[in-house]
Amino acid sequence: MKTIIIGVDQGNRYIKSREGIYSCGFIVSRSEPLGMDEVIEFQGKYYCIGGSRKKYRQDKTIDDTYFILTLPAIAKRLEKEMLNEADIILGIGLPLSHFNLKKKYIDYFTRGKVEFKYNNKKYLINIKEVMCFPQALSGYMLFYNKYKGIDFINLFDFGQVTLDAVKIHNGKPLLDTAISLNYGMLRLIKTIQENIRKELGIEISEEQIETNLQGRRGIFFKDEIEEIIKRTTVDFVNEMLGELRESQFELQATMNLFMGGGSSIIQNTLDLNKHNGRIGYYEVMENAQLANALGYEILVKEALKRR
CATH class of the missing domain: 3.30.420.40 (ATPase, nucleotide binding domain)
Known part of the structure; x- marks a missing residue:
């Protein structure tokens, strides 16, 4: 065979x-x-x-x-x-x-x-x-030649449950810096659900919120729902950046490279420029969702x- x-x-x-x-x-x-x-x-x-x-x-x-x-x-x-x-x-x-x-x-x-x-x-x-x-690291290897000339990189894999982070120096991963934080998509979605429930008394499904975060607005969503989703996402990303800084990831003078299924949501939120200078240069890896496979x-x- x-x-x-x-x-x-x-x-x-x-x-x-x-x-x-x-x-x-x-x-x-x-x-x-x-x-x-x-x-x-x-x-x-x-x-x-x-x-x-x-x-x-x-x-x-x-x-x-x-x-x-x-x-x-x-x-x-x-x-x-x-x-x-x-x-x-x-x-x-x-x-x-x-x-x-x-x-x-x-x-x-x-x-x-x-x-x-x-x-x-x-x-x-x-x-x-x-x-x-x-x-x-497997996803990073896909684009090793593109990034190998950069001295310092923070690599972040934003998944459903965790944010996995590791530092890369001169193309080599520093394995002792690898951490996994409970800042994945699921936590964001659950926080959004809770805020909508508290403020509006409405139960929104995970799928509805995920669709909205991907840029497809629900036809029957009220403006108040949209506002809660946007506000909660900004707060979540800023809290995540704070946790990364507490974990000794320098974000303002280092290249920050995002990959994983939720990386486009991180990028869209950071592009709003509401991170109060918590992060400097950031980039989403090409083919971010398929990179690991x-x-x-x-x-x-x-x-x-x-x-």
């Missing part, structure tokens, strides 16, 4: 790979669902991919959820390659703060031969090897070359 290298970023809100992004949620059925376009059939059950995210879990190996959520990414790659069977070398990642789980994650995803169907098409794969890399593939290929 042909060997395929695929990087998959198993986030807390979205699964990301070269072939695209989809929600890390599903509905389980024992009978074939009708009219659904993202369906995995695995071990006698049907999984309709999409909808609300699964609850946050630091350890994603406690059940088959995240393995099942990885199968569509593999199927989409095989479909692109016009294959329905292949050996798979899978690249995955963990935040530096959770990297002690590396072996557990490798064991979890190393499944050997697996049969499943995606959208009623049968696939046979052999997950023969799994490699695990640090998140954020693409970086895993590069690192797998480099590891194979060194053998």
